[in-house]
Amino acid sequence: GNSVTQMEGPVTLSEEAFLTINCTYTATGYPSLFWYVQYPGEGLQLLLKATKADDKGSNKGFEATYRKETTSFHLEKGSVQVSDSAVYFCALLYNQGGKLIFGQGTELSVKP
Amino acid sequence: NAGVTQTPKFRVLKTGQSMTLLCAQDMNHEYMYWYRQDPGMGLRLIHYSVGEGTTAKGEVPDGYNVSRLKKQNFLLGLESAAPSQTSVYFCASSRQADTGELFFGEGSRLTVL
Numbered sequence: 206g207n208s209v210t211q212m213e214g215p216v217t218l219s220e221e222a223f224l225t226i227n228c229t230y231t232a233t234g235y236p237s238l239f240w241y242v243q244y245p246g247e248g249l250q251l252l253l254k255a256t257k258a259d260d261k262g263s264n265k266g267f268e269a270t271y272r273k274e275t276t277s278f279h280l281e282k283g284s285v286q287v288s289d290s291a292v293y294f295c296a297l298l299y300n301q302g303g304k305l306i307f308g309q310g311t312e313l314s315v316k317p
Numbered sequence: 318n319a320g321v322t323q324t325p326k327f328r329v330l331k332t333g334q335s336m337t338l339l340c341a342q343d344m345n346h347e348y349m350y351w352y353r354q355d356p357g358m359g360l361r362l363i364h365y366s367v368g369e370g371t372t373a374k375g376e377v378p379d380g381y382n383v384s385r386l387k388k389q390n391f392l393l394g395l396e397s398a399a400p401s402q403t404s405v406y407f408c409a410s411s412r413q414a415d416t417g418e419l420f421f422g423e424g425s426r427l428t429v430l
Contacts, residue, residue: 209359237417246423247424248321248407248421248422248423249407249409249419249421250421251417251418254418294359296417298415304350304362305362305419307359308359309357309358309359310359
């Protein structure tokens with residue numbers, strides 16, 4: 206079946222460090238892929254998306270590339286800030302009805 | 318703009334009690350969803366609706382019922398709460414089914430003792 210696997214957290218980084226959060230997926234066909242972010246005490250917000258192979262989604266300095274050959278959609282940012290501390294969810298979209306399948310989430314903590 | 322509003326934000330129930338979570342959206346979205354979030358398990362879809370008067374089961378529907386009598390509202394009911402339903406519940410809405418762009422509420426934390 207369809208599924209999303211993320212690297213386990215928590216991930217703790219110093220400010221200005223490079224960030225990578227790994228995400229791999231299993232799916233039939235060609236799903237669209239997403240990263241959502243959940244700041245403390247809030248609901249999830251869409252961070253970026255990619256709808257086909259080799260597409261790169263980007264937003265707020267974050268980026269992720271849809272790699273069909275490795276079934277991956279890793280999230281990267283060149284220089285993290287304390288305000289990036291949040292839980293990040295990778296997700297894929299399958300079938301009709303807009304049903305997203307989420308990974309388990311990766312908590313990021315950025316220290317000054 | 319309010320976006321997606323969930324009530325109540327917090328609730329404590331005893332096993333066997335019933336309750337209803339209300340989700341309201343003011344964006345005229347067709348699609349609405351209820352998810353539950355549990356540690357280490359991400360978000361799992363409980364029920365969803367593709368329009369007023371329609372509902373469908375998601376991944377973990379057992380123990381829950383839903384209704385979408387008005388386009389802007391999506392209700393999630395627990396008829397007989399169990400400790401396994403202790404969770405954070407999120408409502409979401411979207412304009413189209415094929416974009417994956419969901420707008421989430423702030424969540425409702427439910428504890429069942």
